[in-house]
Amino acid sequence: MPILESDFSPTLPFKNSHFNTMYRPLFMKDVCNYQRKRITTWDADFIDLDFSQVGSKNLVLLIHGLEGSSESKYIASTSNHLNKKGLDTVCFNLRSCSGEDNLLLATYHSGKTEDLDFVVNHLLENYNYDTVSIVGFSLGGNLTLKYLGEYEQTLSTKIKGGIAISVPIDIASAEVEMEKLKNKLYIELFFKTMKNKVLEKAHKFPEYNLDKDKLFKATKFKHLEHLYTVPIFGFKSPEDYWEKASAKPYLSKIDRPTLLINAKDDTFLSEECYPRKEAIQSTNFHLEIPDYGGHCGFMSSFKPQENKWLELRIARFIEENIHIELS
Template sequence: MLSSSGVRRSLLPRSAYKVLEGAEPVMVDGGEGVRLTGAYTAQKTQPASRGLAVLFHGWEGSVDSTYVLQTGSRLLDDGWDIFRLNFRDHGESHSLNEALFHSCRLDEVVHAMGDIARRWPSRSLALAGFSLGGNFALRVAMKAPEAGIPLSYALAVCPIIDPSEGLFSLEESAPWFYQAYFMNKWRHSLRAKQAAFPHREYFELQELKQNLRGLTEALVLRHTDFGSLQAYLDGYSVAGSALANMQIPTTILTARDDPVIPVDAFEKLELPSNVELDISPYGGHCGFIRGWDMTSFCDDYIAARFNAIAHAAA
């Protein structure tokens, strides 16, 4: 709860927002006319940059989510240039692309990563994502070699592994306020999308009153070619052996007490030797808060692994 709360924002030290200083708003190419937004911040602490760190937010988050800013600021201090990417329909970008965001829009994110890598070449390109962004990070890392993206390393924090299990968990076993929080943000986002393209009918008003599963299914059937909710959920699953052929060095960090993503899905993963699975006893969902200053253990964790990759490249 604390991870995304206003309480945390007010208690965090000013250094957690350093990545905002001198940040350059950027439009990136998602391919086939798709435009995605982001923000680039160049490091100023080292004579030469350690590399480029790309950060993916979670579902209904943005480049300005607290966890993204805090991680970006920590890496900036260590000499990394930072690129924070918004997914389609996130971060006030609803008017850029007429079609709705959904979690299987992987190709545009891979294309955007390629555009970022070309425009800001670096000796090390590292990627970190949180929750749904962690799921995207794992899938981008799988696609990176064939797409010609020089990705050095990927790290996924509390990523969605089996979406069908995660959707059920958020509805049935997670505390009620988790679903209420996400549904409130999602409904607000859908209304913003409708306002941006009034000639389109993205949803019927009664559909907005449904629960997470019902609204997801309605939008999948209305706006995608998957044919069923289960086919859509399978479309972005990384469960079982889906990551067995991962070529990029990768770390997956999660917490056993995460109420949103069941730990069972992580324990069933079939992973190659270059993929590290780290399950912490505590941490919640993308929280890992250390103390009353509201800073996260996750920042040091990501920085240590990114810095090791940069050191090896040097």
């Protein structure tokens, strides 16, 4: 598909990437009244699904980003907006992210699509929805895109398409970008919870021989991958993980309407995370690159009623490209 023109045009302070990135989590008050359903996984663990239902026959599955949850402001706001448009939503809280630690040593990672496939099949088998669309943010967006391409041959016809926002689809180069000084604060914020989770796992599972000195000194995602992701999930190296978990190689296989929105000023993303060639060559994969928006921000102004561009864009794509009539 041709690369889409974007109509996102924020007011002056929101043209600053860091301001836009931080404004939503710090100042927006979005909350959503969910009903939680806990499901048991094939490997004797659990996953918490948070539903917000309005009696629709169409469901949107929402997937949060790294160390997020259904309480993340972008998830709650999107859920509320889609409910108003007449759609049911359900947030897939990745393992260890629902407010309660999961039962196993293994949690989640950027490419763990087997968990997403399990959740999708559970929804199809246990709920009477006509359609399911998937919307993922950041790491959740990588899962969305990878899943739609990787499972293309076995996906139910009820899975109508997807939308991914602020996605590091090329993990190797995105991690190089994240190591730059401009992202130091974000790394520190992520590491606060990530290091605590790894420590808690080491306490619960003594057989996991964690080098705590290395954990405390870790300053890059690669350090945590060496200590946790690689040994726990069976990768050969961080480089092996980056290659196998990245969504970019799967974009050409996507066979139903899918949109990626990556802001040009997103400090988390490398140039390789803007797949122009893949979008131009695809009949199903759409790419939109607003000049502004930061990372999972896309806030327009200080007026709450004017801060729904992203939610409106998601709904518009669902209506126009996935062909679900909204109220």
